[in-house]
Amino acid sequence: MQRLQAFKYELMPTGNQQRDMRRFSGSCRFAFNKGLALQKENYEKGEKFIGYVAMAKRLTAWRNGPETPWLKDAPVHPLQQTLKDLERAYKNFFEKRADFPRFKKKGLGDSFRYPDPKQIKLDQDNSRIFLPKLGWVRYRNSREALGELRNATISQSGGKWFVSIQTRREVEQATPHGDAIGIDMGIARFATLSDGTFFAPLNSFKRHENALRKAQQAMSRKTKFSCNWKRAKARVQRIHANIGNARRDYLHKTTTTLSKNHAMVCIEDLQVRNISKSATGSTDVPGRNVSAKSGLNKAILDQGWFEFRRQLDYKMAWAGGYMVAVPPRNTSRTCPCCEHVSAENRQTQSRFCCVECGYTENADVVGAINVLRAGHARFACEVSGAVKPPAAGTRRSELAEHC
Template sequence: MERLQAFKFELQPNGEQAQHIRCFAGSCRFVYNKALALQKTNHEAGEKFIGYVAMAANLPLWKRETGFEWLKDSPSQALQHALKDLEKAFKNFFEKRADFPRFKKKGTGDSFRYPDPKQIKLDQANGRIFLPKLGWLRYRNSREALGELRNVTVSQSGGKWFVSIQTRREVATELPQGGIVGIDMGIARFATLSDGSHFDPLNSFKKHQQRLKRYQRQMAKKVKFSKNWQKAKAKVTQVHINIGNARKDYLHKASTSISQNHAIVCIEDLQIRNMSKSSKGNAETHGKKVAQKSGLNRAILDQGWGEFRRQLDYKLMWCGGHLIAVPPHNTSRTCPACGHVSGENRQTQAKFECVECGYENNADVVGAINVLERGQRLLACGEVAQLGSSAKQEPAEVS
């Protein structure tokens, strides 16, 4: 079985290298935004979408434009890949998987990629990597990058630069361990399994919310873009990074535990974007219970259900298992004993009591049992709606 996996490390560039990295990321951002502006102008004129090949033909012209000669200093393949990223963003938009592409802003998602492995050299014994137009760079070598090197992505987060080294290797196909289980996602309980066990929520954002508010108030009082404003903004950014790192660590541990102990996992195919939509309404039609819905949306997004499902998908594949998505409607309102469906069955957030046969259990456990039963029916009918695998693209993030 072929496995593509990325290993992420913190870079330790010197001053000159750090300056070049910032310039390369800025050049890729400029090319992306210039191409996006061209696409929008072309669309408004009623013309067809410009593909990557036609758009890439503009790169030599842009490099020769007066005032843009500095584009020549950046790796050409990194600039080309920025155009490929834009084409992918439009493809996701056309297939209704994402919103219309937006212009990139400095300091947000700064990154660039070296797609050609022949131009890259990796010296793991000495903890360094050679990248075109940057030379040898040191990195925090916390673990071995296994497999044949395929490409390298340099990205920025919280004022630090990181390198993601994607590799390819052949691994033995593993036999899955354990049986089949259903999972009900929630807020009071992050994940409840059909066997009665559950994972408590981390609520990473909620734990840091007050400190984040304090830092945001301090930043709001500063003159925008002043030195003090930048210092205050750095504090806000660091809190967000801490929240994300804690959530990601928790999701990795939970998904690893489940994937290693179960061969088949049935999970609700939740439409998280629809579930977390704002209820503010508009000037003509005002929303109802806006504050309550806002708090619910915040709690839903704090759980990281989408990332959890993505991790379960590829980790189960690595372990030889499968992930099955089932329709989520009425999973916590259906009695697993008699099949009676009613909103009155769920007495409270946690208590389930069937009004038809009197069956009692925790509402989240009932939901997980129903998810399991639906997954088993799909398996029996051969109509398994297996989630799209992202195993081949998964970055195993380490620092």
């Protein structure tokens, strides 16, 4: 089977190369914003959507025009890729997978991509990579990039430049190891497994919250765009980068451990965007417990539930296993012993006590057990070709009839 994988390295560019990368990312940002403005103007006139081919012709006119001759200094392929990204953003919006495209802002997500592998040379022995109009750029060779090089993406984060090299290679179909496990996501416990073990939360943002607040307060007292303000802003960016790096490192280690030790992982199909919505409401209908809901939302987003599921999905496929997502309804209210469903079963956030049979256990463990049971049923129905898999709260006696 073919595997597409990206290897990310920190670049060590010279001063001229850093200036060129800032210029190239600025040119790509300009092309994206100009293309988005044209699409909006075209929509207001009632005309059809401008496709990539027509937009690429306009890019040629921008590069050769008298108003933006500096676009010629940037490589053309990254500019074309930016217009493809704009078309993909519109497609995701039309198919209701994402919000409407927004204009890019300087300093946020600065990046550009080289799509042609023939123009890129990777010298891993000497820890350097050749990029068009940048030349040979040194990088921190932390691990070997395996496979055939496909493209390279240059990005900036926390004042540092990085390169993500996507490769393609043939790998043997892996054989899964271990048994099936159910996972219940939470805040007090990041992930509770159906065998009773759990992963403690990292709370990366909470650990750096005080330092971030002080850095932001110091930045607010500086004159905007002054040298002191720029240094204070760089400090804030470094703290944000540390928060993200710690969270990603923890999620990668956790998902790697789960994918290597279990053949099937059953997880709740949580809609994080809906769960973390604000409770402020409107002027006419104000919300309730706004402060408490705001703290809960911050704690939920600090866990990285969506990124955890995304990483677990592709790592289970690499390991030859399966990841099954089940509806989370009543997973923590259903007794795994007598199957009685009641909100009174969960007396507190962590305590589960069945009002029917008296079964007592941690509520997160109960949720993980029910997720595992529903995952087994859903997987069996998918294999057998059932139209609609059962929900997590379905009784065992009903599962056989359902499948």
